[in-house]
Amino acid sequence: MSYATYITKAIVCGSTNSHTADRSYLLFTERAGMLWATARSVRLEVSKQRFALQDFSYVRVSLVRGKSGWRIGSVESLGNPFLAAPDRQTRTFFQQLVRFLRRFLQGEEPVPTVFEDTWDLFAAQLTQSEQETLRDLYELRQLYHLGYISARPDFAPLLEESILSHRAATMPPTAQKAINSAHSVSHL
Numbered sequence: 072m073s074y075a076t077y078i079t080k081a082i083v084c085g086s087t088n089s090h091t092a093d094r095s096y097l098l099f100t101e102r103a104g105m106l107w108a109t110a111r112s113v114r115l116e117v118s119k120q121r122f123a124l125q126d127f128s129y130v131r132v133s134l135v136r137g138k139s140g141w142r143i144g145s146v147e148s149l150g151n152p153f154l155a156a157p158d159r160q161t162r163t164f165f166q167q168l169v170r171f172l173r174r175f176l177q178g179e180e181p182v183p184t185v186f187e188d189t190w191d192l193f194a195a196q197l198t199q200s201e202q203e204t205l206r207d208l209y210e211l212r213q214l215y216h217l218g219y220i221s222a223r224p225d226f227a228p229l230l231e232e233s234i235l236s237h238r239a240a241t242m243p244p245t246a247q248k249a250i251n252s253a254h255s256v257s258h259l
Contacts, residue, residue, distance in 0.1 A: 074135045076144060077102060082189060083128045084169045088114065096124055096143065097173070098132065101186050105176040108134055108141035120146045127153035127165050129193045152193050164202045168192060171210060175217055175257070184216045188234045201238045208237055211246050219253035 084105070085097040092114040099105050113120050123130055123146040133144035156162045168189060176182065188209060197205065208229060214220045215230050222230055226246040229237055 104180040110143040123148035
């Protein structure tokens with residue numbers, strides 16, 4: 072019996088060790104949403120995948136859905152902004168993005184707008200002031216796309232276009248209130 076292979080972009084959001092040399096990865100994928108996938112013998116020193124599948128990496132990965140879940144086939148590393156970060160504040164920025172994804176995304180359901188915004192932020196070179204602005208804007212946009220916030224006239228323009236086009240935008244006070252309200256009512 073043959074299995075279908077899915078090739079997709081993904082962001083590594085976490086990992087856990089299993090068995091002697093295997094590791095399971097939490098991947099936020101473009102085509103399947105958030106999922107756990109297993110890579111065999113990836114912890115061995117001779118493994119070619121071990122460096123590509125580090126936490127916070129963004130990769131192109133081939134996945135196979137088997138009887139016991141998702142398996143990772145081949146992996147192409149496209150970068151790791153956490154390891155390339157010049158300072159602690161930038162590393163914290165990427166940790167906060169992944170923490171948000173792990174908190175609000177559950178299950179294998181594609182969310183293309185959330186993935187696109189996340190991918191853009193992982194691939195962009197941002198200054199510290201842009202990181203602060205875009206972190207709050209990122210939460211606002213994703214909570215809107217996931218259905219926790221409704222669009223209001225004062226911040227509706229921030230929900231359109233690419234997230235990187237709003238680098239110099241200022242967040243209205245009602246937007247921060249909406250974010251805080253969504254966090255409290257989500258019970259996550």
